[in-house]
Amino acid sequence: MATTADFRNGLTIYFNDDLYTIVEFQHVKPGKGSAFVRTKLKNVKTGRVIPNTFSAGVKIDVARVERRKFQFLFKEGDMYNFMNLENYEQIAIEGDLINAPDLLKESQEVEIVTHVDTETPLFCELPAFVDLTITYTEPGEKGNTATNTLKPATVETGATVRVPIFINNGELIRIDTRTHEYSERVKN
DSSP, rough: EEGGGGGTTTEEETTTTTTEEEEEEEEOOOOSSEEEEEEEETTTTTTEEEEEEEEEEEEEEEEEEEEEEEEEEEEEEEEEHHHHHHTEEEEEEEEGGSSSSSOOOTOOOOEEEETTTTTEEEEOOSEEEEEEEEEEOOOOOOOOOOSOEEEEEEEEOEEEEETTTTOOOOOEEEEEETTTTTEEEEOO
């Protein structure tokens, strides 16, 4: 058992018979009345973020979760197969547990958050940025960098990303996995 004094971003708790992660919290001590903690909680299964207010000092059940390093091996149907980098065990998880499955390529390292008590994977997170090669895009025009015009481009995993006009086929680009947006061109 923990109290609201133990709150920190990323802490996973049991709330309303479900698992939630604390995205944001703020201790509030008004001039009149008792203190409270204003939070934003993200449901681990659905990803939905809800606001909630806890009275200061309330007891909270903390869920034991671990972040483990895995390597993506292959996709089979709707299941994605990963290998634990510590003990080389393999697991298969569904695509809806992965934050950006369309940007996942073979041998990519990811973190899978696992509920320790039940040993079930809760969700899989790719690194914040991944480097992928462009397989197809319309030809770019040399010197056409004055505007912020974007065009669609297909990367090696099959995902479509909007890139600046000057990007061409075969170039390596960095993509933000949280927003699916082009970040920068990567020098080889």
